Amino acid sequence: MKKPFLIAFFLSVLFSTSSMSQDIELQLFASGFSNPIGLHNAGDDRMFVIERSGSIKILNQDGTINSTPFLDISNLILSGGERGLLGLAFHPNYTNNGYFFVNYTNNNGHTTIARYSVSAANPHVADANSGSVLLTINQPYSNHNGGNMAFGNDGYLYIATGDGGSGGDPQDRAQNLNTLLGKMLRINVDNGSPYSIPNDNPFANDNNSNTLPEIWAYGLRNPWRFSFDRQTGDLWIADVGQNNIEEINMAPITSAGVNYGWRCYEGDQTYNTTGNCPSSTTLMFPIAQYTHSGDGLFKCSITGGYRYRGNTYPNMQGWYFFADYCSNEIGILTFDGSAWNMTFTPPFSGNNWTAFGEDANGELYLAGISSGNIYKIVHNNLSTPPPNEHTSFNIYPNPATNTLTISGKHLNTHTLNIYTVYGKKVSTHTITKNNKEISVENLKSGLYLVEITTHSNNKQHHKLIIK
Template identity: 55%
Template sequence: MKTILLFTFLFCFNFSHSQIIGLETFATGFTNPVEITNAGDSRLFVVEKGGLIKIINSNKTILATPFLNISSLVSTDSEKGLLGLAFHPNFATNGLFFINYVNLSGNTVIAKYSVNSVNPNTANTSSATTLLTIDQPYANHKGGTIKFGPDGYLYIGMGDGGSGGDPENRAQNISTLLGKMLRIDVNSGSPYGIPNDNPYVGVAGEDEIWAIGLRNPWKFSFDKVKNNLWIADVGQNNIEEINVASTTLAGLNYGWRCYEGNTAYNTTGCASPTTMKFPIATINHTKGVCSVTGGYVYNGTAFPNFKDLYFFTDYCDPRIGIMNPTGSIAYTDVFTGNNFSTFGEDSSGELYLAAINNGTIYKIIDTSLGVKTNDIAPFVIYPNPAKSEIVIQNSNKNYPTEVSFFDLNGKLLLQQQLDNKAVNNVKTNLAQGFYVITIKNDNGKIYSQKLIIE
């Protein structure tokens, strides 16, 4: 049975239940990992700052040959490097993917590649096409994340260009792409197109801009169920911030450098604060933070307790923060020895976390599922511990329609349709160990608990 390397109790007094957030070692041996993503299949792709993209297979083995190696093209000092990776929504058929890196001149490059037609675990390096090059005045505040939104467009998070405090107020200046969220159409135009509803199309600004007023949106993500854009923007002196907005809202101004979080920073020449989008949450540096790392809203299935919770962390404070839909935040205890740099999501919506200092990729798990069935639970499961068979019996006038068995890594091991009866006998045929069993009822609701096989 797998050993949980790190775990901590998280008592969420504002949440409807308590959780235990676990970090389980998934893979090791990476050098400065800064991004984790998937291509719509069972593989995980890990981006290393130095210019490599490596593949972790579903069995946790790391392929010896990198998927892509552009180390000769990348500048890596300060906050530079290979920083972002996004697979086209139709990658399975067109083989296209996109990267964000800082070139040897210190400028941001957004490039398009295609997969090797012979070996799907390697890229076709000769297919590289530069879509966009953005001049960078300083070595820091590069942003780096790129992701496809639910609208099919590519979003690019750009920092304000660096030099503390954004003295030129680039984040508010629509004639530069720095300090912005960009949005482009990679399926049209040459080398790309501009969506017609981008807010500055036909205005004296840069057509690629989707939102302004960002300092350094190191990590952003999309809630694929609610279609919200979550942006964690790294602060200046005192405040880290988390923003959320619908992807239908164009032209938002997130406030920097006029405001750091909700607090005025330098409002000279700034628009009214009523025109700005302020964060859903702020974290003050007095709490030991220094650089927020945004994550994801959980939309997986292995850990139902996590549903609709937004996960984030901080480079200097190795705790995991969890925000519920009403904006309440709770924290785990410290995961000592880690400087977390990025979250990741697999094709099933399960979450991962990378530590840049030790090169470890963790899987985020929930170990709070009880062994005994609650008296008010919709089903009774027995025996538990079990051997080769369990009985699922309804208790609240609803009926089980599907049962699934997962290991503690969240891997689906067995799934069986049930006969919509009050009592079901289910063969398990599982090895000795701990498992999570989920049962879907006839209303589509899911109940979970821990199961022990002797």
């Protein structure tokens, strides 16, 4: 029986700026995780998957999962709902110093930032006793904890915090520079005890003694996921909305002291401008936003992703991927030279997207908390035959399970190769008029490209699904 390892889903994403559809495919890369909410790389072939309860597991390039967790600190964590192990960031010099940082809600429900070290004896296991707390932030409510962390290309650690919870930011914390809630923080983990403040932080030398120098940006509600564009260094923040609007913010890494407007504004619309609200001309409004309804699907919570900067799929270069937790759609943001354009795929029910991941090569992955699955985002330029290609051979059944039959009038010592959508050859066969059937029993379920080479070296292609 085949293992349900690679399953392909086909999406036609039609952009308003083009009459041609841009086909992307979502493929199951691994399964069996418990509430996965984070995907990260340490600069090598491995992916590190955060499970909300407090485990970090290693996902290898071939889709296998190490049996021993990289780290398990579930005894330190209050997990459930928007609480748990929420963030992970590997030090830029991790290869040499072995440091990584985690963001979790402790047993008292408060945000904790801690540093750990990899085991000296085993690179696949962390030293669970090496934890050192850098920062604790009291949380007044159980929700809106933020949780994401990442190092910018300036070498500093950025930490996203939510506004502290409840609804509507009742104490207006996001606009208050005397609290770390509702902010993007920026600290230097290589100096100080336990850290220091970068000199160019916008409030590092503020004369108001109550203003907190860790703050890099503010006016955020619940920036569940953010990322840095590995090519430009720009900071992308997807901020979860309150009643109706989900927003995507982007600012150059050099833009210090940005105010994103919450709770005064939800997206670019007025929400609550009483109290501590500055002029709208001083705010940074989203580059893109969407509402919770309008296309027949209920949306509720944005999960931020990455701009694609990998090399495998040139057609996706520069696309920003995000998703919605409730509608199970994947969103794509593209720039046409003058404006950002947003589109959504059909929904992938039963996943509830919680995190995107970027591997060391810039390829993108996506985690579903409800399904426990990790998917890889690919473009079908490696799996679709050239336009209008004439094929004189057919393959059936398609989808296939155990065997595949080739039909055609002139089968005479032809070569048949089967490739994954990543371009890896997984099977080679010689086809003759007396041998038209091949076994595909050992191929994992998923999408493949069949290439038939004739005796005159002409190549013909077919798309094949193995179920």
